[in-house]
Amino acid sequence: MTNQTETQASAAIKVEDLVTHYGSTRILDHVNMQVNTGEIMVIMGGSGSGKSTLLRYMLGLHQATSGSIKLLGHDITKISSQEMDDLRKNMGVSFQGGALFNSMTVGQNVCLPLHEHTTLDENTIQIMGRMKLSVVNLGGFDDLMPAQLSGGMIKRAALARAIVMDPKLLFFDEPSAGLDPVAAAELDDLILRIRKALNTTIVVVTHDLDSTFRIADRITVLDKGKILMIGTVEEVRNSDNERIQSLLNREARHVEINADEYLKELTGQKE
Template sequence: MSGLFDRDDAHRLVPGSTVIAVEGLAAHWGERQVLHDISLQVGSGEIVVIMGGSGSGKSTLLRHLVGLARPTAGRVEVLGTDLRTASARAMHRLRRHMGVAFQGGALFSSLTVLENVILPLQEHTRLAPATMHIMARLKLEVVNLAGSEDLLPAELSGGMVKRAAIARAVVMDPPLLFFDEPSAGLDPVVAAELDRLILQLRDAMHMSIVVVTHEIESALTIADRLIVLDGGRIVATGTVAEVRASQSPRVQALLNRQPSVPDFDPEAYLDRLTRA
């Protein structure tokens, strides 16, 4: 990955090169180990979907990829920066070149939609205010939120909040974009719109995209490559076809939405109750 990410020419990533490399990542919450020996790579221009059930460790993995958590063991390298050893200055430089759209949007409630989208530009560029406004409005148009500039986050629907968060995440034209549960809690039509938007962002803006989701339909629609997590471990990785063909019972249970707990048996329950 050395030389891939030139700080002065951040947007021109070498096609087919690696933008994220994770090796032997382990993470703990207190005493409990939540990630075990995770190794993965994300290539330039690729959409990688990290999939798994609740508690599988996918959100923890995302926090490590975006530098919000430091690994207990292993190496996480993003755009050529080793997150475990990076200085504050290196992290600050890196963050200008990645965008994150959080599950709930994480829009600042006291700012309007436009002010939310402009914020990264104000912090990281010396552009004239008028130019910042134009750039932010353009991004709002890309996510189909033109006309909502002056609304507060509380006045937006769930889908609009997610799209505003995407506009804020892409306003600096980062080469790398992360999504945390982009379609969670949305109706199927809005979820499909967001899936299409993610594909458009990759195609039009040549971004590398990492999506964390438990929505199987969405994952199968947008993924170039899938990584399936279970119990903090990678249980399958590959293209959609390769993961579909996986022999792992956990992967098949996830793809076919089979519950991991046995069905409730009223007769057995009554039997236990009367014996007690």
């Protein structure tokens, strides 16, 4: 069923054979995945699984060693920086800590993409900014500075900035990190509402299981830089893969120690 959907639906994001390195360490190892238009794909995995790295490469923040990443049909490993800038007008990103510009008010933060990329007059920009702030339940907060907001409000303001250009692709890095369960659930609802309203393709990187099961259409499970599984919520839940089950049941990882490698590590000879 999933394969059928995949071939029928058009791919908004297609990652093919992606290999990336940090220094000499390989972080992502031949990653292949596809996110269909209008779909919410959750990328999950334990710490150090490479999920945040995968997101950063999808955002075009680093140059891959090999492989391709196609966003809306454009291979971002090959296009010029100008084409990438144009493509970015169709992308919105909500970073883990919000990444609001601290020297600007919430309203200025939300309106920044409009100021930079459109020739709309100031009044229209202000109205559009306030509209997006009310979408995330922050109406009337536009004159506050980011430092005056709570953690949940910062994330919602960052989301308002991410959707201000009505992007086709929306990325979230750990949306529920640092939030209480109620605020996290509210943010999940917001993500679902935005998808419904804008038919945006959404990629969420998280390790929060509750949130994953609430919002995901499909889930990509990463482990040690490799894809363990891509499937629907049910498929992932019913998987008999040991690593996936330990992730779902929050079991501690069993670390296998290779005597030779451990010795090399201790003597500083590790490649």
